[in-house]
Amino acid sequence: MSDADLQLLLQYFKALADETRLRIVGLLAGREHSVEEIAASLGLRTPTVSHHLQRLKDLDLVEMRRDGTTHYYSLRLGELLRMNRELMTAEKVRSLASMEGGEAWERKVLRDFFSGEELKEIPASRKKRLVVLRWLADRFEYGRRYPEAKVNEIISRHHPDFATLRRELIGNALMQRENGVYWRVPDTANA
Amino acid sequence: MSDADLQLLLQYFKALADETRLRIVGLLAGREHSVEEIAASLGLRTPTVSHHLQRLKDLDLVEMRRDGTTHYYSLRLGELLRMNRELMTAEKVRSLASMEGGEAWERKVLRDFFSGEELKEIPASRKKRLVVLRWLADRFEYGRRYPEAKVNEIISRHHPDFATLRRELIGNALMQRENGVYWRVPDTANA
DNA sequence: TATCTACATAGACATACATCTAAGTAGATG
DNA sequence: CATCTACTTAGATGTATGTCTATGTAGATA
Structure with missing residues (x-):
């Protein structure tokens, strides 16, 4: 997996x-500078x-040297040139795609946003949020009918904002609702 | 001047x-893709x-090849590696600082008097006003001829008092006028 | 200890930009 | 010509982040 490379x-x-960082x-590159000088x-x-x-x-x-209360920063030019040289090679570039195809990426998203069974944060991007929602939908059995209270309780095991997540599950057609009763829907978008 | 390098x-x-562009x-890098495939x-x-x-x-x-309504994009890997190699050298890095001193002050003036693209106030001091006028002059292309109405419109994007500013541009020899037609003039004071 | 100096950290704010929907365009197809 | 398809362009929206002020901290100085 090339995810580490990509990151x-x-x-x-x-x-x-x-621009500011490039100027710094x-x-x-010329000589060390204190914060104030910069x-x-x-x-x-x-x-x-x-x-x-x-x-x-x-x-x-960069690296820092203290002198009294003054902090002198200097550039690690060798490190900069090394990174630039080693990170961008034909091989590395080609490897950036080796993870595509969905599944590895989805596992990464889940790793990033879950801490165990607990959803740390609802992903902001549509793409990643959908991955989390599919995982949540999988907490529900096919063919079974759930009252809203039960849906809330199940979602609450993973994140406090069950209302938002429940609404998103419906909005993304992962679950359906009728007369306050919910059920899981086959995920066609995965095909 | 290393400003071109920096930019x-x-x-x-x-x-x-x-991240998205790196994935693209x-x-x-593997093969050409259509927009839809990506x-x-x-x-x-x-x-x-x-x-x-x-x-x-x-x-x-990247470069693009058309086939019917489909656009196939492919990577110019050589160009990518060349830029990476030639842009980041010890020499180039050191040259990034060669421009400091005067220009920092001008950027500060621009920061102080602009809010985004909008000129909040016309500087009272001649020196600062000139910085703003140079910036305004840069909104016009070299070699192109502008009717007065167009000049007014362009200046109006940044400040309502286009008449004063247009007059100042002429007065400071940043633009020239003849028979109601305006054009940009090379800024000699910059040399 | 009290104060001063040079930085770091925290939080607020504004700008830049990644993404979306809606609308426009150009080639293919009937 | 009308329609369809693949893409691009325009405009709206939300998030990330660069910059600021206010505050905290560690070493120097009296």
Whole structure:
């Protein structure tokens, strides 16, 4: 599975896909700078600069040296060039697709959003939310009829906002309702 | 001046700093795909995919082949690897900082006086007003001739007092006028 | 201890942009 | 010509994130 590769590439590109951070990298390439120096050079406030330095540090692209209360940051140019060289190769690019085809990706979504049986958060993107909803729908047996209270209780085992999730299950045609009674519907979108 | 380098780098990183686009790149690395195929693979709508393909095409990272009404997209892997290799070198990184000093202040002025594309207020000081006027002049293409009505309309997008601003553009020799026709003039003060 | 300095962290806010629906376009088909 | 298909374009909407102010913290200084 190439998911780790993809996420690392994504982190790398996101870290550098910002004009301010590129300028900071440029400044640090010349010599080490304190946070205040950077802020003055770029016309920004120090918290803003701290924030960007943190993001660069997350990828080990910069390192910090303390001197009193002053923090001097410098660029790890070798690390930057190494990542750039090793992350983007013909092989890596081709491997980005090796996970497509659905199933591996869906398991990843479930891993990301569940902690055990508990849904940590309702995914914002339609695509990922549908994966979670299919999983939820699978908590219901085919052919069985559930009163609304029972539906709420089952969903509540996994997430407190049962009302939203119940509505989404209906909206995405994973379950049907009539006179306050619910039942599971075969998932045609999966075919 | 390294600004062109910085902007190109920025475009490149922004283009790839998105999970969907990385997945598309991965898919196209294997073989050409139609828009519908990509949309189906990723669980997205076709307009979304078109949008991403357009962004990749802007950087010549993909190319398109028509067959009837179907558009087949494929990856220009060589171009991708070339950009990655040539954009991020020790030299280029160091050059990112070569422009600091004056320009930071100008960006600050623009930040202070603009709210998005809207000029909140015409700066009173000559120096700051000139920064704003240069920005306004950049809304006009070199070599193109604009009737006065068009000039007014373009300026109006950013501030209601187009008459004053249009006069200032002429007065500061950022644009020229003859027989009611306007055109952009190279900014000599920038050299 | 009290204060000051240089940063970091938290939270608010605004902008950029990924995605969607709706509408438009151009080639294929009857 | 009318219709269908595959795609693109336009406009709306929600989320992610860059920047800010306010506040917290750790080392220096008196």
